[in-house]
Amino acid sequence: MKTPFEPQTDLKAISDFANQHQAENDRFSAFLKEFNDEAIDAKVQELDALISPTISCTDCGNCCKSLMVCLNEEEANNLSTHLKMDRPSFDQQYLEKGSNGMMIMNQMPCHFLQNNKCTVYEYRFEGCKEFPALHLPHFKRRVFTTFMHYDRCPIIFNVVEQLKIEMNFEGSLPNH
Known part of the structure; x- marks a missing residue:
């Protein structure tokens, strides 16, 4: 996985990765429920502030093409x-x-x-202005929606993947 300063922006690669990691993402969604809402919001907003400026929405436009x-x-x-x-x-x-x-x-x-x-x-x-909504509070309430867009938005994809790393999520291991 690339760092926030070298984000993955290839939409095909993102889509393929999302398809291959659906079960992992389901486990990560459940994993997030164990954490304090404010702490998750702070981490997501911090990552969004680092990652969003490295991705040009006008190079992609996928949200406007597919939502x-x-x-x-x-x-x-x-x-x-x-x-x-x-x-x-x-x-x-x-x-x-x-x-x-x-x-x-x-x-x-x-x-x-x-x-x-x-x-x-x-x-x-307003929905266009807010998308991908990672700067907003209550991320845990929007996890389902976030993962609906994970395969189509490079910002969401990169923030989520970096969040997994920063939270030491062991996504590839089955739950015991």
Whole structure:
């Protein structure tokens, strides 16, 4: 495994590694439950601060290519106004609405991704701003979601792999 200063960014290698280490990652998720929430948050945030600057999101753009993006009314209003579109036209062109009123972008990759860059960056949605959410508290509550994205986000992948090392996790050994 590479150090935080030499992160793994090859998406195929990350995906292959994730597939080969699913059982290990399941054990690591369980292992994390044994630790204090604040201590885990501090370690994850420390690693995120070290690793994130070494990875260029615009070299990858995989989150914008492969994630369903949820948005709320205010975000849809802001972006439709920015695009000089009325909301019904904006909704028809860009959104799907669930029966519960939840709105998601109706296409992957995102309509607004060009050359791995967001063309509406200042108006992007909260979920886009927060991703990969490693800087936020309550990491242990998001472990399942984190591992859902582990195979597609180099930042998440590298933070998790470094976290295993720093926590002396013996992932390759079966539990006794």
